[in-house]
Amino acid sequence: MTLNIVHPSFAGKVALVAGASRGIGAVTAQAFADAGAAVVLGARDSQALESVAEDIRSRGGRALAVPTDVGDVASVANLVEQTLNTFGRLDAAFNNANDGPLPAPLADIDPADFDLGIRANIRGTFLGMKYQIPAMLRSGGGAIVNMASLAGLHGVANLTAYVAGKAGIIGLTKVAALDYADQGIRVNVVAPGPILTHHLEKAGQEAQHQAAAATPMRRIGTADEVAATVLWLCSEQASFITGATVPVDGGQFAGLKPTRMYRSGQTMDANRS
Numbered sequence: 001m002t003l004n005i006v007h008p009s010f011a012g013k014v015a016l017v018a019g020a021s022r023g024i025g026a027v028t029a030q031a032f033a034d035a036g037a038a039v040v041l042g043a044r045d046s047q048a049l050e051s052v053a054e055d056i057r058s059r060g061g062r063a064l065a066v067p068t069d070v071g072d073v074a075s076v077a078n079l080v081e082q083t084l085n086t087f088g089r090l091d092a093a094f095n096n097a098n099d100g101p102l103p104a105p106l107a108d109i110d111p112a113d114f115d116l117g118i119r120a121n122i123r124g125t126f127l128g129m130k131y132q133i134p135a136m137l138r139s140g141g142g143a144i145v146n147m148a149s150l151a152g153l154h155g156v157a158n159l160t161a162y163v164a165g166k167a168g169i170i171g172l173t174k175v176a177a178l179d180y181a182d183q184g185i186r187v188n189v190v191a192p193g194p195i196l197t198h199h200l201e202k203a204g205q206e207a208q209h210q211a212a213a214a215t216p217m218r219r220i221g222t223a224d225e226v227a228a229t230v231l232w233l234c235s236e237q238a239s240f241i242t243g244a245t246v247p248v249d250g251g252q253f254a255g256l257k258p259t260r261m262y263r264s265g266q267t268m269d270a271n272r273s
Contacts, residue, residue: 091139194215
């Protein structure tokens with residue numbers, strides 16, 4: 001699905017995207033650039049990161065790629081410092097980095113693997129905000145969007161570190177939003193449901209079909225749809241919104257919509273006899 005979206009203008013603004021080397025992060029970075037922002041990209045994969053930056057430049061945008069480990073204090077501090085040194089300000093940030101173990105029942109997860117998920121999600125988001133907020137205060141304020149998941153709003157079997165990490169991000173966001181609500185900084189969360197990224201693409205058509213069937217809209221979302229939500233939350237159009245968690249999930253968080261069967265012109269819920 002291709003969207004024809006008119007993004008808010010970010011002309012003269014500077015946006016930072018952590019976890020920008022692929023997927024939703026890369027698409028969001030491109031969307032910020034298309035909307036006029038100078039974009040700073042952070043991720044561990046320097047080659048993939050530079051490829052995204054070069055694509056932005058080829059389309060007339062301004063982009064700086066800074067290899068970054070979001071769980072490392074010095075690395076995150078350097079990412080923000082390079083942003084200020086190059087562009088002089090920071091107006092918007094999207095903390096999108098993620099990592100963690102493969103799915104497994106809780107008792108089967110190695111503590112070191114659990115720590116990896118917490119490091120990338122909770123620590124990474126905390127460190128991002130810790131250095132982004134002072135930079136934004138220097139120029140009068142800004143907006144931050146953190147990447148959670150629908151899994152951070154309710155449990156999902158076999159995803160211990162992921163669920164804990166995403167729930168932690170939602171908690172961090174609420175505290176940051178309250179701490180800086182009267183200082184010109186807004187902080188919100190996006191919580192996507194099934195989105196067609198490289199992970200779901202690799203899972204194959206059957207997995208994609210099942211994911212689509214689980215949403216009330218009966219389809220999976222796109223990275224463009226998440227990016228559009230991030231840009232809106234960072235724009236003046238959302239100027240009275242902070243501390244919010246915005247599901248981008250085709251209606252999944254609203255509740256269950258049973259599949260329906262059609263027999264002899266009559267409609268029946270699939271879970272009824």
